Amino acid sequence: MGRPKTFEPDDVIERAMQTFWTRGYAATSPADLAEATGVGKGSLYHAFGSKRDLFSKALECYSRLGEEMTEDLLNRPGTAKERIRAYIRALVDADLDGPVRRGCLAANTALELAGRDPEAERTVRRIAERVVDLIEARIELGKRDGDVAADVDARVQALLVQNTVSGLRIMACGFERSTLYAVIDASVAGIRQPAV
Amino acid sequence: MGRPKTFEPDDVIERAMQTFWTRGYAATSPADLAEATGVGKGSLYHAFGSKRDLFSKALECYSRLGEEMTEDLLNRPGTAKERIRAYIRALVDADLDGPVRRGCLAANTALELAGRDPEAERTVRRIAERVVDLIEARIELGKRDGDVAADVDARVQALLVQNTVSGLRIMACGFERSTLYAVIDASVAGIRQPAV
DNA sequence: CTAATTGTTGACCTAGAGTTCAAGAAAGTG
């Protein structure tokens, strides 16, 4: 009972996420959020408590969407190396083709809030870990499929990929697409095929 | 003539740099800067114009110090690969051993101000480019010294190193030192020795 | 010493951030 909400909380969270992503946490004001979501400032506070709380929800939303995208891109047909390269390229392309280059919300958060916000730090860490796991699993699958050499250390290569992605989100502010692609190729070179 | 300054502008800029580095641009207030430098707010504005102007000076200062450190670490005795690995490790160690993990000022700036501050963007880009050049030159030196295979693409490897460094500054918020070291090793693996 | 110049300091100002709240509106309950 009671008056029903005039908005879908999930929609609002996603719009808030977009705003935080584009502008950064500190640079996003309650007024910005109200405008971006179409919901009054008061209602936002009523529904979500505080800017920081809404940001937590936004970060979770980002995590979910990112994970889905990662799984989707990695599980399409092809070798592990092909799929992983395509995955990284897709991230770079999304950044370069978007209206503004905004990097990765999780990484931005890590840098902006690191040291001052333990909860955000944990969330970011969890997101990174999850991606590493997915990539590691994909490399292991490649080993079973016979397109990755058995002596490749899947965990380390997965960490390197995750690290490369983090770096590229920064390098994307300034370097050419072809340069970034070269970095991607060099980065996945360690995911070697078996010797024939 | 006129009353002499009661502070060394370069000292103030360096302290301001430390503060911006630790807290981020937006989260650093004029009051913070006054406290960190020991110079009154009014004097800071009198001497440097605005917070943004002072930040520019701080970023230049960072660039200078970083470049000196890079050259120093790369030019010590050893093979190119050894030196580059030591260089990256030194950056990671500095981050992990410091009182707070604060990443790289240039990278933080790239993410925080990207898209909204063309001048900052250009500066960051210049800093990155400079580091890539130094690493590329060191790899080329390695080729002449015979510790790097002639067919290694020095430019691409240098870009990969720079990208790895950027990524590690983010991964350092959350991952273990040994994990980061493994990433470093995987990242410099492409700087191969000549076949004997 | 006086004047001109440059620095310093703390008070002051404006705008906006982040939040709260009182009044009213839309639903279900009996």
Next chain:
DNA sequence: CACTTTCTTGAACTCTAGGTCAACAATTAG
């Protein structure tokens, strides 16, 4: 319909960021 509950809205509030300014201090030129 009265009543409770939940939501909406806009005003209001407090606090700080970012910056300006007037008054005073320290220096040098002549």
